[in-house]
Amino acid sequence: MQAIPPVEEPRRRVSAANAGQGPDAHHPVVREAKTVEVKDVNLYYGDFHAVQDVSMRIQPNRVTALIGSSGCGKTTFLRSINRMHELTPGAWVEGEVTIDEDDIYGEAVDPVAVRRLVGMVFQSPNPFPTMSVAENVIAGVTLNNRKMSKQDRDEVIERSLRGANLWDEVKDRLGRPGAGLSGGQQQRLCIARAIAVEPEILLMDEPCSALDPIATLAIEDLIAELKSRYTIVIVTHNMQQAARASDVTAFFNLEATGKPGRLVEIGPTETIFTTPAEKATEDYVSGRFG
Amino acid sequence: MSVSAVGGATLTRRGVLPSWTPYAVVLGVAACVAALLAAAGNLKIVPLIAVTLVVSAAVIYVMSRVVEGSRRATDRLVTLSITTAFGLAVAPLISVLYQVFKRGLARFDSAFFTESARGVIGAGGGASHAIWGTLIITGCATVISVPIGIMAAIYLTEYGRGRLRRSITFFVDVMTGIPSIVAGLFAYALFALFLGPGTRMGIIGAVALSVLMIPIVIRASEEVLKIVPTHLREASYALGTPKWRTITKVVLPTALAGLVTGVMIAVARIIGETAPLLVTTGVIDSTNTNPFSGRMQNLAVYAFGEYRNPGVQRDAAFDRAWAAALTLILIVMVLFLAARLVYRRFGTEIR
Numbered sequence: 001m002q003a004i005p006p007v008e009e010p011r012r013r014v015s016a017a018n019a020g021q022g023p024d025a026h027h028p029v030v031r032e033a034k035t036v037e038v039k040d041v042n043l044y045y046g047d048f049h050a051v052q053d054v055s056m057r058i059q060p061n062r063v064t065a066l067i068g069s070s071g072c073g074k075t076t077f078l079r080s081i082n083r084m085h086e087l088t089p090g091a092w093v094e095g096e097v098t099i100d101e102d103d104i105y106g107e108a109v110d111p112v113a114v115r116r117l118v119g120m121v122f123q124s125p126n127p128f129p130t131m132s133v134a135e136n137v138i139a140g141v142t143l144n145n146r147k148m149s150k151q152d153r154d155e156v157i158e159r160s161l162r163g164a165n166l167w168d169e170v171k172d173r174l175g176r177p178g179a180g181l182s183g184g185q186q187q188r189l190c191i192a193r194a195i196a197v198e199p200e201i202l203l204m205d206e207p208c209s210a211l212d213p214i215a216t217l218a219i220e221d222l223i224a225e226l227k228s229r230y231t232i233v234i235v236t237h238n239m240q241q242a243a244r245a246s247d248v249t250a251f252f253n254l255e256a257t258g259k260p261g262r263l264v265e266i267g268p269t270e271t272i273f274t275t276p277a278e279k280a281t282e283d284y285v286s287g288r289f290g
Numbered sequence: 291m292s293v294s295a296v297g298g299a300t301l302t303r304r305g306v307l308p309s310w311t312p313y314a315v316v317l318g319v320a321a322c323v324a325a326l327l328a329a330a331g332n333l334k335i336v337p338l339i340a341v342t343l344v345v346s347a348a349v350i351y352v353m354s355r356v357v358e359g360s361r362r363a364t365d366r367l368v369t370l371s372i373t374t375a376f377g378l379a380v381a382p383l384i385s386v387l388y389q390v391f392k393r394g395l396a397r398f399d400s401a402f403f404t405e406s407a408r409g410v411i412g413a414g415g416g417a418s419h420a421i422w423g424t425l426i427i428t429g430c431a432t433v434i435s436v437p438i439g440i441m442a443a444i445y446l447t448e449y450g451r452g453r454l455r456r457s458i459t460f461f462v463d464v465m466t467g468i469p470s471i472v473a474g475l476f477a478y479a480l481f482a483l484f485l486g487p488g489t490r491m492g493i494i495g496a497v498a499l500s501v502l503m504i505p506i507v508i509r510a511s512e513e514v515l516k517i518v519p520t521h522l523r524e525a526s527y528a529l530g531t532p533k534w535r536t537i538t539k540v541v542l543p544t545a546l547a548g549l550v551t552g553v554m555i556a557v558a559r560i561i562g563e564t565a566p567l568l569v570t571t572g573v574i575d576s577t578n579t580n581p582f583s584g585r586m587q588n589l590a591v592y593a594f595g596e597y598r599n600p601g602v603q604r605d606a607a608f609d610r611a612w613a614a615a616l617t618l619i620l621i622v623m624v625l626f627l628a629a630r631l632v633y634r635r636f637g638t639e640i641r
Binding site for chain 2: 112116117119126127129142143144
């Protein structure tokens with residue numbers, strides 16, 4: 001099969017309701033986000049070496065897609081950027097990850113503070129079942145017991161929900177349980193929850209894998225808008241999605257089962273999908289394996 | 291009825307017995323066995339049921355085997371055995387409930403709930419002192435056990451690792467098997483160290499009951515906390531929430547309904563304890579609502595006392611004992627209904 005997915009600029013489908021909310025040029029930067037620099041990172045689960053020697057630079061205000069076959073360590077690597085990896089019992093990290101020069105694995109660094117800087121959206125939508133839509137959005141504030149005036153609270157809720165393109169759909173049922181929304185809405189609710197705490201970097205672990213094509217499209221549009229304010233890293237199994245939604249693509253692979261995953265190649269999405277340097281990348285993006 | 295044929299094998303069923311067959315067979319066999327037993331002049335309920343079940347199982351098996359084939363016949367035989375096992379399991383329960391209601395209603399009057407047993411020699415009197423005692427002692431035991439039990443469960447699910455965790459789980463399991471009298475003697479001995487031997491107080495009873503209750507609360511809560519999905523904890527961590535806040539604000543609220551149910555099961559388990567309270571809180575005929583001073587009566591010990599020392603009017607004392615048992619069962623039922631309501635109101639669907 002010779003079909004190489006067409007690469008195009010992420011299409012902008014700004015609906016009337018959201019017109020004026022998002023940026024209006026191709027790569028406008030509303031807020032300068034931060035750069036992540038990864039140097040020789042090795043990730044382990046106990047004795048198992050999951051990811052080997054990854055070094056990359058994740059550019060600010062760009063969408064970086066991590067692609068590769070299942071089990072090659074994409075998600076593990078993603079979780080090392082906000083120190084979620086070490087929450088798994090027995091998991092540990094070697095190497096250096098810096099966010100704008102600050103080493104997040106430094107001696108004095110509090111992992112909780114890192115996670116406030118690096119938000120995360122998970123594979124399956126996981127709104128808190130005990131909370132309403134509004135409470136879910138504001139969870140980052142209430143869970144940390146920060147006080148906030150009613151007015152500020154309402155403002156943050158509206159801004160975050162608008163930011164997640166969800167406001168118009170839920171503004172009349174902010175008090176209803178968050179788990180009562182549809183899958184796609186729940187995922188956008190989780191994105192709203194993540195951006196409500198104003199992180200610099202947003203990690204997304206296959207955010208569309210549990211969603212239908214329409215909901216997927218809505219999330220991809222949202223990602224394109226969000227990069228004006230955040231640095232985004234997205235793990236995806238869907239190569240079309242990587243081609244549509246990302247600016248930079250990183251291809252992970254493992255030599256054999258049981259061997260650690262490695263970063264094979266990273267480059268502009270267009271290059272990776274048309275003229276990759278490595279044979280393995282070409283085989284993967286053209287659908288010859290994986 | 292031929293449906294279709296796949297690869298030459300026919301899908302046609304042989305015959306089908308009407309759906310009412312098993313019931314008809316059991317009733318028919320029961321009638322025959324009853325007639326035979328009556329003819330022998332020995333009609334009793336237990337042999338009637340036992341013989342009926344064995345004979346009708348054989349009859350149904352043979353009928354089904356002839357009409358429907360061996361696979362259906364085996365199926366029917368197993369269905370009948372399982373239904374019988376279920377019946378055997380619930381029969382004592384129904385019998386106990388029936389007897390307690392039947393005999394307990396005789397003295398289930400307002401005097402029973404308003405008067406104590408003070409100065410009562412024959413008929414009359416009540417158990418208000420024992421009802422108060424039961425509620426207060428159980429309440430104290432719950433107040434002691436629930437925080438300890440739930441915090442221990444949090445340790446086991448959220449913090450505990452490796453050997454220590456495993457050994458704690460093991461000892462908690464061992465603790466659930468402690469005979470209740472041992473718990474009573476432990477509490478008695480513990481307080482005797484400080485207050486001298488022979489001290490009897492409600493709170494000593496509550497401590498004894500806590501020893502029995504804590505392991506149950508730990509095990510029940512641990513199971514509930516375990517099924518709170520990891521992805522909710524991770525969602526909370528990803529928002530920059532420290533671990534202890536994640537536990538208090540995400541894990542515990544999500545598990546709330548299950549925790550309440552677990553506590554209720556533990557309460558139901560200890561509310562009817564007799565032996566440890568006999569040792570620790572003693573026996574008394576008048577009302578005492580202060581758990582920190584003097585003896586305290588409770589319903590189970592009261593029922594036991596009425597039965598053991600019926601006094602001059604045996605039947606009146608026995609009626610009071612049955613009424614006490616009925617009251618105890620009703621208290622447990624009310625607690626479970628309350629737990630159900632909490633579950634309905636705050637229950638969260640855990641995915």
